[in-house]
């Protein structure tokens with residue numbers, strides 16, 4: 755089993771590495787980090803320092819990683835040291851918007867372009883992108899957080915569009931978007947105050963939820979948006 759985890763230095767990425775190591779036999783994990791040095795080291799993990807919003811880095815990564823069973827992209831950003839998500843359109847900042855697109859949408863487009871061949875073959879393979887329910891247009895009832903919302907909506911459209919192309923070109927690959935729920939990581943830290951305890955998940959729980967979803971889906975489910983609960987979310 756060969757698995758590529760993009761963003762292995764993040765809260766959910768680290769938990770996924772640990773879950774994949776215990777869930778699968780004879781597993782090799784290829785994992786990326788960007789600015790945070792890896793916390794887990796082990797003979798089954800091969801680390802790459804990669805900026806997945808830069809095409810040259812993604813191309814170099816593709817050359818060093820073999821054929822895969824799974825690619826899971828956990829990279830994402832919601833806030834910066836000096837910038838919180840917008841409460842209203844008056845706070846919109848083009849640079850912050852561009853940073854959101856670079857972290858939340860662009861990497862999945864580059865990864866699907868350069869890793870399509872790694873996921874082709876006779877066996878079922880998976881391409882998973884971590885999205886967020888907030889990127890669902892149909893589910894948007896409260897507004898706000900414009901840059902993050904738009905970037906995750908762009909990611910969702912990318913997944914849906916690529917799934918249509920891959921149904922023909924690589925019909926055994928399941929490509930899905932995944933919503934982890936509010937999870938206790940650096941990304942959600944500034945926004946956890948009003949989250950009920952039972953709605954703030956551990957990265958460990960979320961990693962297990964994703965692996966549960968992956969055991970249930972087949973290529974017939976490609977192009978869908980799943981919640982941690984296993985339910986489908988409208989695009």
Ligand SMILES: NC(=O)c1ccc[n+]([C@@H]2O[C@H](COP(=O)([O-])OP(=O)(O)OC[C@H]3O[C@@H](n4cnc5c(N)ncnc54)[C@H](OP(=O)(O)O)[C@@H]3O)[C@@H](O)[C@H]2O)c1
Nearest residue numbers: 761763764765766788789790806829830936937939941942
């Ligand atoms: N936590 C939540 O409540 C929540 C809710 C809904 C959706 N999500 C989504 O779940 C995913 C995982 O989030 P998390 O909670 O684990 O966040 P996190 O702990 O903040 O981790 C974010 C990861 O993204 C990486 N990253 C950011 N920009 C990058 C770039 N340009 N190139 C390469 N790596 C980059 C970081 O790498 P370095 O640290 O090495 O720079 C880190 O590994 C994200 O897509 C997020 O949007 C999270």
